Amino acid sequence: MKKTFYITLLGLLYLACNKNDIIVKNEVVPAPRQLHYQEMELIGFIHFTINTFTDKEWGFGDESPALFNPRELDVEQWVITAKETGIKELILTAKHHDGFCLWPSQYTEHSIKNSPYKNGQGDIIKEFTDACQKHGIAAGLYLSPWDRNHADYGKPEYITYYRNQMTELLTNYGPISEFWVDGANGGTGYYGGANEERIIDRKTYYDWDSTFQLAKKLQPDILIFSDAGPDIHWIGNEHGFAGETFWSTFHLDSVFIGTPNTAYLNTGDPQGTSWVVGQCDVSIRPGWFYHKNENTLVKSPQHLVDIYYKSVGRNAILLLNIPPDQRGLFHENDIQNLREFRSILDETFQTNLATAGKASTGSLKSRTTKFIPDLILDKDNATFWIAKDSARSAEIDIMFENSIYFDRISLQEPITYGQRIAKFIILADINGEWREICRGTTVGYKRLLRIDPVTTSRVKIQILEANNAPALSSFGLYKSSEKE
Numbered sequence: 001m002k003k004t005f006y007i008t009l010l011g012l013l014y015l016a017c018n019k020n021d022i023i024v025k026n027e028v029v030p031a032p033r034q035l036h037y038q039e040m041e042l043i044g045f046i047h048f049t050i051n052t053f054t055d056k057e058w059g060f061g062d063e064s065p066a067l068f069n070p071r072e073l074d075v076e077q078w079v080i081t082a083k084e085t086g087i088k089e090l091i092l093t094a095k096h097h098d099g100f101c102l103w104p105s106q107y108t109e110h111s112i113k114n115s116p117y118k119n120g121q122g123d124i125i126k127e128f129t130d131a132c133q134k135h136g137i138a139a140g141l142y143l144s145p146w147d148r149n150h151a152d153y154g155k156p157e158y159i160t161y162y163r164n165q166m167t168e169l170l171t172n173y174g175p176i177s178e179f180w181v182d183g184a185n186g187g188t189g190y191y192g193g194a195n196e197e198r199i200i201d202r203k204t205y206y207d208w209d210s211t212f213q214l215a216k217k218l219q220p221d222i223l224i225f226s227d228a229g230p231d232i233h234w235i236g237n238e239h240g241f242a243g244e245t246f247w248s249t250f251h252l253d254s255v256f257i258g259t260p261n262t263a264y265l266n267t268g269d270p271q272g273t274s275w276v277v278g279q280c281d282v283s284i285r286p287g288w289f290y291h292k293n294e295n296t297l298v299k300s301p302q303h304l305v306d307i308y309y310k311s312v313g314r315n316a317i318l319l320l321n322i323p324p325d326q327r328g329l330f331h332e333n334d335i336q337n338l339r340e341f342r343s344i345l346d347e348t349f350q351t352n353l354a355t356a357g358k359a360s361t362g363s364l365k366s367r368t369t370k371f372i373p374d375l376i377l378d379k380d381n382a383t384f385w386i387a388k389d390s391a392r393s394a395e396i397d398i399m400f401e402n403s404i405y406f407d408r409i410s411l412q413e414p415i416t417y418g419q420r421i422a423k424f425i426i427l428a429d430i431n432g433e434w435r436e437i438c439r440g441t442t443v444g445y446k447r448l449l450r451i452d453p454v455t456t457s458r459v460k461i462q463i464l465e466a467n468n469a470p471a472l473s474s475f476g477l478y479k480s481s482e483k484e
């Protein structure tokens, strides 16, 4: 009896001490796979198919497989270049709208098996997934729902064909991290020789729910991208820009694949009931596929850096397309600009000047050291500061012994607990006066801000609005590379 009493007492004491460690999560939070995905920040797209040889962006579907002949194809060159650029996942067009398959699908003759590549014995999906695995890069696949080659496109039989092909791709090539569903759908095409226009009902034709269920059955960890999620959604434009306000939450039933509400996708929805990561797709060249006449039009390193700030810096993922040429290699001009892009980012973000500071706040969740504001200045993104439960605004002051000089700011929320911050200002003490140096709305996984250079020894973060007790896991101050 006495023993039970002491054990209960100890239990109560333990609960009382740890009460302050319990954080009320927002209702909508990322799944662990989505969190891991968001941490990748930069991923790559590879558009490569028969179009590379016909100089087209959208093949009609009547192209002969005999045209596909990359004589120097080196998938490792793609993967190694991507890795050196900081890309963590690559997505390859297994089949684009023209219907040509980069793997020897048993369901069609319109594939690599009827091309001169390796005398019809090649399988680029196998080469690609093997190279990704070898170099520690996640592999994703794009399988165009629209197929301008297939005779059955528009009929129910085509949906079976699509699912069969998806099953091949998600069964025979090891772990596939992302399945990319394009919204471009229906129109003119070859369609097995019919040469006509086929319009489908974008809302009902594909029965996407069943297809996605099958994908998840075949690969439980896979993330599915489309205009409408369910795990990752299109950002609403092909410039690579997320909205300045960008919530990772939205209502899945407000968007449909192929008929997206682009403004909604660009900002997300603070009231949204699902966590769906925003993805900004953009090509390093004007086109998605390689065209020789675009060799001089490769986006400059500075342009790519600007896109990085408008995608990764706005709480989204950057999906950067690098199309191999007719040799089957990334072109030298693209590689050079990717290297320079990486070096600008590395130079800018190598030294976080904020780590020299000492942070203080009037709003602390608990008296323990567990959630103190200094945790936003350490290198560990898993530790964080959180304001007291009832707070919807808060202030953090950061003092420096010596003044610092910076023009880039980064903020991160611990999104495992949801996205909370809706309005913030950052101020700096300039000659004894607080001056606003930037303001923003959402933060989310990561927010990057570019400002005019500031010299100061005191910085203040004012969180003005939040939908729950505000929290930050990281704060950074940087001086940008001279090359930017």
Ligand code: FUL
Residues within 6 Å of the ligand: 057, 182, 183, 184, 281, 288
């Ligand atoms: C679009 C497609 O029509 C383009 O060809 C490209 O694949 C791009 C990523 O998505 O919807």
